[in-house]
Amino acid sequence: MRFVTCLHKLLIALPFFLAPACSRAANFDIVVLGAKGGLEDGNLSAYFIRPITSDKGVLCDAGTILHGLKEATRTGAFDTHTLTSKTLSPEGEILHDRVTAYLISHAHLDHIAGLVAVSPDDVPKPILALPSVNAVLAEHVFNWQVWPNMSDRGPTPRLGLYHYQDLEPGRAVPLPQTPLQVQAYPLNHGGVESTAFLLISGSDALLYLGDTGPDTPQHSDNLHHLWQAIAPLVHQKHLHAILMECSYDNSQPTSHLYGHLTPHWVQKELQDLQTVAGTRLQGLPVIITHVKPTLKRQEDPAARIFEELNATNVTGVHFIMAHQSLHLRL
Ligand SMILES: [Zn+2]
Numbered sequence: 001m002r003f004v005t006c007l008h009k010l011l012i013a014l015p016f017f018l019a020p021a022c023s024r025a026a027n028f029d030i031v032v033l034g035a036k037g038g039l040e041d042g043n044l045s046a047y048f049i050r051p052i053t054s055d056k057g058v059l060c061d062a063g064t065i066l067h068g069l070k071e072a073t074r075t076g077a078f079d080t081h082t083l084t085s086k087t088l089s090p091e092g093e094i095l096h097d098r099v100t101a102y103l104i105s106h107a108h109l110d111h112i113a114g115l116v117a118v119s120p121d122d123v124p125k126p127i128l129a130l131p132s133v134n135a136v137l138a139e140h141v142f143n144w145q146v147w148p149n150m151s152d153r154g155p156t157p158r159l160g161l162y163h164y165q166d167l168e169p170g171r172a173v174p175l176p177q178t179p180l181q182v183q184a185y186p187l188n189h190g191g192v193e194s195t196a197f198l199l200i201s202g203s204d205a206l207l208y209l210g211d212t213g214p215d216t217p218q219h220s221d222n223l224h225h226l227w228q229a230i231a232p233l234v235h236q237k238h239l240h241a242i243l244m245e246c247s248y249d250n251s252q253p254t255s256h257l258y259g260h261l262t263p264h265w266v267q268k269e270l271q272d273l274q275t276v277a278g279t280r281l282q283g284l285p286v287i288i289t290h291v292k293p294t295l296k297r298q299e300d301p302a303a304r305i306f307e308e309l310n311a312t313n314v315t316g317v318h319f320i321m322a323h324q325s326l327h328l329r330l
Helices: 002-017 066-074 090-098 109-121 131-141 222-235 263-277 301-311
Strands: 028-034 046-051 057-062 099-103 125-129 162-166 180-189 192-201 204-209 239-245 285-289 318-321 327-329
Touching (some): 028 239, 046 204, 066 090, 109 131, 125 131, 125 180, 131 162, 180 222, 192 222, 204 222, 222 263, 263 285, 285 301, 301 318
Parallel strands (some): 099 125, 204 239, 285 318
Antiparallel strands (some): 028 046, 028 327, 180 192
């Protein structure tokens, strides 16, 4: 336990020492509730992100919620929160009082399973997503067939706990009860529309990418457009970090990416961002998400991916592997 705590503190401290490309002090607090891209049902994509000036924030994707909150509480990732409820457990208080909205990148189960599971005991919140994503949730998830309709669209009766808020690409929208704003950018996840969320706090920003494949093999330009949109923030050193998927290691053939990235393609995309931004990305924290676990007897895929990323790190970014209960201030 003591080792875990020490390691945890070290992980929190690391980004400070490694001098990110951003010239400013830490502005965002991130707790990883779930980090993996499938298989591990208690550890699927979910990132609680808040400005450090506020104790309230948003969940970027919601693959694992309650188990992730329990693990993060147990390992001290929420020690910076003062929890005072006489009636709610610590994870209940975080869920009810600190998580004020859900940002859903796409409606694949590994990004929404925790939201569905926790909904009977949740409090009213908006679900902010691109229209295509909210449409899938309304039609195929909260539809009384797969799950009761906890939302305010789709088959009646509508219980109305969750309010779908459609996001218009590139248009900033305030996030409830926080000083944050969000801008959504469409991504191409093997033909499925996925989303990148730019979280803005004053002049500072953090970028979260849902699942995405690389532009070139998908014959798309979604990532290139995203890089163009955030280039001024990178140039002015106002972007604090990027959370970006890397589902497979480099042994995965480009013909079988299923709308995901490998270290090779992460580098290619970061190089494109660097070119578009016209400035070095040196030291910019890039948090790697959505590694696919394996059932094979082999080394941890995350270890291999981390090695491969650093072996060809031409942009000099600071790669950090996401894992459950990781707590970062960037
Ligand atoms: Zn996924």
